[in-house]
Amino acid sequence: MVRDMRNRPLRDLRISLTDRCNMRCRYCMPREHFDTNHEFLAKKEILSYEELATVVESLIPLGLSKVRLTGGEPLLRKDICKFIKMLPQELDLAMTTNGILLEKFSQDLANSGLDRVTVSLDAIDVETFQAMGDTDEVPETVLRGIEAARKAGLEVKVNTVIRAGYNEHSVKMVADRFIGSDVIVRYIEFMDVGQTNSWNLDEVITGEMMQQMFDELKPLKANHTGEVANRFLRGSQEIGFIESVSKPFCGECNRARISADGALYTCLFASSGSDLKALIRMDATKEQIADAVRSIWTKRDDAYSQNRGSAEHKKVEMSFIGG
Ligand code: SAM
Ligand code: SF4
Numbered sequence: 001m002v003r004d005m006r007n008r009p010l011r012d013l014r015i016s017l018t019d020r021c022n023m024r025c026r027y028c029m030p031r032e033h034f035d036t037n038h039e040f041l042a043k044k045e046i047l048s049y050e051e052l053a054t055v056v057e058s059l060i061p062l063g064l065s066k067v068r069l070t071g072g073e074p075l076l077r078k079d080i081c082k083f084i085k086m087l088p089q090e091l092d093l094a095m096t097t098n099g100i101l102l103e104k105f106s107q108d109l110a111n112s113g114l115d116r117v118t119v120s121l122d123a124i125d126v127e128t129f130q131a132m133g134d135t136d137e138v139p140e141t142v143l144r145g146i147e148a149a150r151k152a153g154l155e156v157k158v159n160t161v162i163r164a165g166y167n168e169h170s171v172k173m174v175a176d177r178f179i180g181s182d183v184i185v186r187y188i189e190f191m192d193v194g195q196t197n198s199w200n201l202d203e204v205i206t207g208e209m210m211q212q213m214f215d216e217l218k219p220l221k222a223n224h225t226g227e228v229a230n231r232f233l234r235g236s237q238e239i240g241f242i243e244s245v246s247k248p249f250c251g252e253c254n255r256a257r258i259s260a261d262g263a264l265y266t267c268l269f270a271s272s273g274s275d276l277k278a279l280i281r282m283d284a285t286k287e288q289i290a291d292a293v294r295s296i297w298t299k300r301d302d303a304y305s306q307n308r309g310s311a312e313h314k315k316v317e318m319s320f321i322g323g
């Protein structure tokens with residue numbers, strides 16, 4: 001098993017399957033930056049499914065146990081189920097999606113071997129949903145997707161980003177919507193990812209502020225090391241808070257990311273990645289890919305969230321690197 005300079009293993013690989021998206025969430029891909037003039041990656045720049053599967057297989061001897069498919073919007077990538085079938089089924093296979101296309105794909109995703117899906121849903125009311133996502137889509141479409149995913153046997157979580165002045169009321173509304181179901185809602189603090197989302201600390205509603213919006217919460221123990229959400233019981237309903245701004249969890253961060261164009265990033269807030277595509281396209285063996293990743297990981301010292309504000313640098317966009 002490989003460990004980085006802070007003794008953290010490499011357990012979780014997040015793959016950005018595409019830098020494209022069918023929404024334009026203001027906090028992620030603001031339309032004024034991601035407009036018709038924006039140059040998305042060309043097909044030949046994006047790693048093929050065969051190339052990605054080779055990377056995944058190469059990392060298993062290093063300790064990889066979980067793969068999350070993300071983006072951009074992963075369900076926009078053609079034949080995604082074909083790719084899921086190519087992945088080693090002993091891995092925990094998860095996806096993060098905005099849910100717009102989930103109703104259509106759920107059964108095929110489950111049949112292909114996907115275990116879990118995290119669906120992003122920032123509001124239950126149409127007006128807020130459309131404002132947050134800068135979209136004409138409606139939350140009902142996502143809710144139908146969630147229902148279809150549950151029926152198909154996928155484990156479903158909901159991720160809700162809370163941003164001051166936009167959707168504080170979603171904290172209660174989203175939890176209430178899933179009372180009595182097995183869907184766990186997790187609230188995410190608005191983060192300073194990328195360069196374009198006009199982040200500022202005043203717009204962060206911290207986990208603690210959100211927790212105060214509920215009458216009674218009982219803390220739960222972490223499920224496993226590297227758990228990103230602080231979990232609570234609200235009656236019999238489990239909810240969680242991903243407090244990466246107010247309570248950073250870099251100390252146990254075991255996540256690597258591959259951008260759609262095949263660069264390996266060791267932190268969500270990195271300014272650059274290491275080019276694996278060139279290596280793969282030189283017909284490197286799995287052992288050679290593993291050696292390259294081992295060498296990158298053993299030098300890893302990232303802890304951006306813990307050191308936030310101490311040094312500013314240019315950060316890669318989240319839709320590119322994979323959320
Ligand atoms: N398009 C898919 C989706 O929205 O679920 C997958 C990619 S998206 C980049 C992954 C996750 O990152 C989503 O849950 C989204 O809400 C979250 N996210 C994006 N920008 C964020 C920000 N500035 N702060 C907190 N979470 C953010
Ligand atoms: Fe698209 Fe997901 Fe980013 Fe929203 S958060 S713009 S759905 S990639």
Ligand code: SF4
Binds near residue numbers: 251253254266267
């Ligand atoms: Fe991991 Fe970087 Fe996030 Fe810290 S800031 S938890 S190192 S991705």
